[in-house]
Amino acid sequence: MDIISQLQEQVNTIAALAFNTFGTLQRDAPPVRLSPNYPEPPPANPTEDSANVAEQPKQMSAAFVKAAKQFDVLVAALPLSDGSEEAQLKRIAELQAENDAVGQELQKQLEAAEKELKQVQELFNQATDNCLNLKKPE
Numbered sequence: 001m002d003i004i005s006q007l008q009e010q011v012n013t014i015a016a017l018a019f020n021t022f023g024t025l026q027r028d029a030p031p032v033r034l035s036p037n038y039p040e041p042p043p044a045n046p047t048e049d050s051a052n053v054a055e056q057p058k059q060m061s062a063a064f065v066k067a068a069k070q071f072d073v074l075v076a077a078l079p080l081s082d083g084s085e086e087a088q089l090k091r092i093a094e095l096q097a098e099n100d101a102v103g104q105e106l107q108k109q110l111e112a113a114e115k116e117l118k119q120v121q122e123l124f125n126q127a128t129d130n131c132l133n134l135k136k137p138e
Helices: 003-028 050-076 085-133
Strands: none
Touching: 003 050
16 A cells, blocks of 8 residues: 555544544543532442543554554655655646556557457348348248
């Protein structure tokens, strides 16, 4: 997989981790009194999962940091630019010229293939006409 695809995959991973982390924190957060006008929230019921709930944010943040560091490693692996803007524009022009040449070659091949297809279709039509024109022995 090329470096850009890896970066895209890592961004997707970071987004999924963030989504899951925020959702888990929202789901497991204890109730909070927003205003003195509201009644006291009911106390949280301690369960067997309390230790797990306390550890989840730590585990999720560690996974998030690990993914961010992996992204930084991938960014550092990107090739450096070839210098000035003029050099980059020259390279783009070279690539465009190469792309045009390949496009013309593909167009020639397509035209040759269409011509050959037309010949094959004509031969097929002649063969079927000959088969249909044959008389059955009496």
